[in-house]
Amino acid sequence: GQQVMQIPQYQHVQEGEDFTTYCNSSTTLSNIQWYKQRPGGHPVFLIQLVKSGEVKKQKRLTFQFGEAKKNSSLHITATQTTDVGTYFCAGGANAGNMLTFGGGTRLMVKP
Amino acid sequence: DVKVTQSSRYLVKRTGEKVFLECVQDMDHENMFWYRQDPGLGLRLIYFSYDVKMKEKGDIPEGYSVSREKKERFSLILESASTNQTSMYLCASSPGHTGVSTDTQYFGPGTRLTVL
Numbered sequence: 001g002q003q004v005m006q007i008p009q010y011q012h013v014q015e016g017e018d019f020t021t022y023c024n025s026s027t028t029l030s031n032i033q034w035y036k037q038r039p040g041g042h043p044v045f046l047i048q049l050v051k052s053g054e055v056k057k058q059k060r061l062t063f064q065f066g067e068a069k070k071n072s073s074l075h076i077t078a079t080q081t082t083d084v085g086t087y088f089c090a091g092g093a094n095a096g097n098m099l100t101f102g103g104g105t106r107l108m109v110k111p
Numbered sequence: 112d113v114k115v116t117q118s119s120r121y122l123v124k125r126t127g128e129k130v131f132l133e134c135v136q137d138m139d140h141e142n143m144f145w146y147r148q149d150p151g152l153g154l155r156l157i158y159f160s161y162d163v164k165m166k167e168k169g170d171i172p173e174g175y176s177v178s179r180e181k182k183e184r185f186s187l188i189l190e191s192a193s194t195n196q197t198s199m200y201l202c203a204s205s206p207g208h209t210g211v212s213t214d215t216q217y218f219g220p221g222t223r224l225t226v227l
Contacts, residue, residue, distance in 0.1 A: 033216075045216070045217070098169070
């Protein structure tokens with residue numbers, strides 16, 4: 001079945017440093033979604049990418065979808081303590097209603 | 112705002128007990144999902160439902176069953192709880208109108224289940 005791998009599993013950064021998490025799928029995806037889970041909270045939708053090569057920005061966050069629609073990345077510029085949490089990518093298959101979630105990257109930011 | 116609620120935030124049960132986890136959504140969503148979340152393993156899909164009385168197995172259905180008698184409610188059942196089912200359980204829903212997996216999923220707050 002479809003597998004979605006996400007690296008790194010953990011990342012410690014100093015406040016102000018940049019951060020990137022990478023997501024790779026074993027199959028071509030119809031779309032990729034990104035979610036953020038704050039400590040003690042539940043995953044909350046951030047963004048969805050659908051087109052090959054698509055790039056979207058949300059303030060300091062930049063999301064990319066690969067040309068082959070098998071990989072994606074989330075880059076945070078100049079991290080802040082409010083960025084702390086676990087970031088999940090989730091890949092949608094070309095049929096069906098399911099998403100396959102990556103293992104998540106837990107971001108810790110030192111003030 | 113979409114609201115997904117789960118019956119308990121924390122639950123402690125004994126091995127062999129039957130456990131019911133309830134999930135309710137208030138946005139008339141077609142699809143509902145049950146995941147378990149374990150450190151390092153991310154979110155793994157247990158079961159999902161795309162309509163009342165319909166269910167599909169996810170990646171890890173063994174030891175679980177589900178029930179969807181009404182559109183807004185999706186129940187996860189552990190017939191005989193075991194210690195390896197200690198985990199965080201997350202319910203989610205999505206609109207389902209597109210018919211493909213482009214729907215955003217909305218998550219409930221989670222139930223942390225401990226089986227002793």
